[in-house]
């Protein structure tokens with residue numbers, strides 16, 4: 340009953356903010372709209388069953404899991420990012436740059452693999468339960484028709500008739516029109532929200548098709564499955580790819596996506612969306628009586644909202660509402676929930692089973708598709724940029740059209756992105772060929788020196 344009461348309140352607040360978006364001048368942010376959305380889905384779908392069913396099923400699966408000897412496979416999740424805009428130039432407004440997408444992917448992988456640079460912010464009392472979830476996110480290489488993507492993992496979608504989108508427009512218009520097969524991709528929509536204070540929301544995993552669960556096929560909607568993030572909250576200004584992205588203060592480290600993908604993999608808010616008696620179904624997260632919305636002072640101990648246990652609030656958890664800078668961990672029990680979902684839940688388990696299909700292809704083609712020269716034609720400032728997962732030694736040669744080598748350099752690519760200045764300032768005007776040699780293949784591109 341308690342859950343239901345909260346549901347109504349949340350829905351009311353959400354509806355109010357949405358309908359009065361033009362008056363929403365306050366800086367108060369709705370960190371996440373997942374629970375109101377989820378409750379709405381569930382009410383439609385299960386009518387009388389509500390949240391209990393998912394949690395009962397999940398508890399059973401986690402218990403079963405404890406008796407299996409689970410070798411910890413690294414689960415790979417192919418991602419497509421739908422960049423939704425109304426006709427902005429590439430890299431401007433809502434048509435966010437590829438680098439901004441990359442910055443978000445870096446953060447997602449750091450946070451889920453616990454290679455984030457701020458693990459030192461995890462208090463020692465929680466350090467032993469902080470988890471490497473062994474879940475990895477990779478930008479899709481192939482689109483739904485098996486074609487190589489020009490920009491790995493990115494689908495740019497223009498609707499010139501809409502500058503911004505409401506949640507109901509996203510659910511009923513945008514998602515069904517743009518979703519890529521949710522059995523193969525984690526769909527992430529990056530959208531200018533009409534309510535600029537809403538950061539994002541996710542669709543929870545469902546158990547439809549599993550034994551013992553009744554579903555209503557009329558309201559179970561695979562075509563809305565995924566994560567939606569307001570573009571002002573997508574990406575990070577604190578990774579190796581750059582710092583100039585247009586991101587909202589306090590939410591500029593990519594943790595909105597970490598939080599929402601946590602929901603997509605079955606995590607609840609750490610305070611269980613209720614008082615001290617209401618749990619997030621993870622034993623290793625301390626009881627919490629409320630969220631820590633807007634907390635920006637990360638010194639520990641901080642709030643202790645439930646004093647009946649020996650712990651202070653774990654406001655560093657990605658599933659709290661803390662500012663990005665204070666977030667730095669998932670726990671072992673949260674990891675168990677997410678892996679249980681990936682192993683059992685419809686569409687989630689297909690996504691990891693199908694990962695090879697949309698991630699692997701001819702690697703020299705990947706190289707060709709992810710390498711660009713710019714500006715081209717260029718003066719003395721042309722650069723070579725390689726955006727992909729391939730790593731290792733790279734030999735770059737610049738030749739004239741007869742194949743005579745004019746410049747040669749060797750470097751090592753360690754990260755997703757590599758950017759090199761091409762030393763063409765001393766070459767006369769003309770047409771040149773830039774050759775890139777990697778273990779995985781070679782490519783050549785023509786470069787015009789102005």
Ligand SMILES: [Ca+2]
Pocket residue numbers: 609610611612613614615616617618619626627628629
């Ligand atoms: Ca609680």
Ligand SMILES: [Ca+2]
Pocket residue numbers: 618619620621622623624625626
């Ligand atoms: Ca807990």
Ligand SMILES: [Ca+2]
Pocket residue numbers: 625626643644645646647648649650651652
């Ligand atoms: Ca406590």
Ligand SMILES: [Zn+2]
Pocket residue numbers: 370371372373374598602608
């Ligand atoms: Zn949330």
